[in-house]
Amino acid sequence: MRCSYCGSDDIIISSGEYVCRKCGSVLGPVLYVPRIKYIQLGRNKDIASKILLMQLNQKVIEKKYSYSEKILMYIKVLCRELDLPEEVFRSSIQVLKDINKVKIQGKNPKVIAATIVYLISNKFKLNINKEQIARRLGISKLTIRDTATQLRKLCKELNY
Numbered sequence: 001m002r003c004s005y006c007g008s009d010d011i012i013i014s015s016g017e018y019v020c021r022k023c024g025s026v027l028g029p030v031l032y033v034p035r036i037k038y039i040q041l042g043r044n045k046d047i048a049s050k051i052l053l054m055q056l057n058q059k060v061i062e063k064k065y066s067y068s069e070k071i072l073m074y075i076k077v078l079c080r081e082l083d084l085p086e087e088v089f090r091s092s093i094q095v096l097k098d099i100n101k102v103k104i105q106g107k108n109p110k111v112i113a114a115t116i117v118y119l120i121s122n123k124f125k126l127n128i129n130k131e132q133i134a135r136r137l138g139i140s141k142l143t144i145r146d147t148a149t150q151l152r153k154l155c156k157e158l159n160y
């Protein structure tokens with residue numbers, strides 16, 4: 001099995017889903033997960049989010065967006081999907097501008113977007129956890145934790 005995002009074959013199983021250890025993408029549910037779990041996950045809002053994400057993924061693949069533009073698009077999606085206040089969006093964009101792109105190059109843009117939104121939400125004392133953010137973008141929450149440590153070092157805004 002290979003990661004459809006980065007091509008790595010370093011795939012592990014975490015919470016019943018295949019997860020790429022290299023870039024953090026969630027590749028889909030493990031087949032032996034009981035059927036009831038799919039029904040619980042299949043709420044309308046979740047399905048709508050998944051379709052939206054699939055369309056966005058397709059857009060990112062088709063058009064030659066720059067790395068920063070991709071991160072920006074995923075930040076937009078997250079802020080909208082999680083109904084986050086305007087300040088969180090604006091601060092996230094500012095952080096994205098300030099970060100040295102060379103230091104984060106090669107990382108999955110979804111992971112960077114998720115981590116920035118997570119750290120900013122926390123800064124604004126909003127009750128948003130890694131799980132909620134990770135699920136919206138189809139990535140692993142563990143990747144957000146690891147990347148948070150790295151981003152805090154890179155950006156003064158995130159040091160609190």
Ligand SMILES: [Zn+2]
Pocket residue numbers: 003004005006007008020021022023024025
């Ligand atoms: Zn990968």
